[in-house]
Amino acid sequence: MPKQKQQPVHEIRLGAVKAAIWENETSVGVRHNVTVSRLYKEGEEWRNTDSFGRDDLPLVAKVVDQAHSWIFESGTSG
Numbered sequence: 001m002p003k004q005k006q007q008p009v010h011e012i013r014l015g016a017v018k019a020a021i022w023e024n025e026t027s028v029g030v031r032h033n034v035t036v037s038r039l040y041k042e043g044e045e046w047r048n049t050d051s052f053g054r055d056d057l058p059l060v061a062k063v064v065d066q067a068h069s070w071i072f073e074s075g076t077s078g
Contacts, residue, residue: 008035012066016040017052017059019067032071036060 008020009032016039024031037048038056052060 010067010070012063012070014059014063017056017063018048019063021067021070032074034064034067034071036064 006022009023010021012019012021018037018039020035020037022033022035024033035050037050038052039046039048041047
């Protein structure tokens, strides 16, 4: 049976910038990691990148702050 691809437990998106929150079970309990990406359209296809321009940075700061708050409020360790 093929292994299912892990999905984020939560996503935060502002405009084209997205933070995905991943939950990982460890020997000391649940831990979270966050990946940040920017969505863009190439032709008819949507793609993502981890490269950000000057005007993306305020949104990066906001989605990362919101991700931190979500993890903190979820009641588990970071």
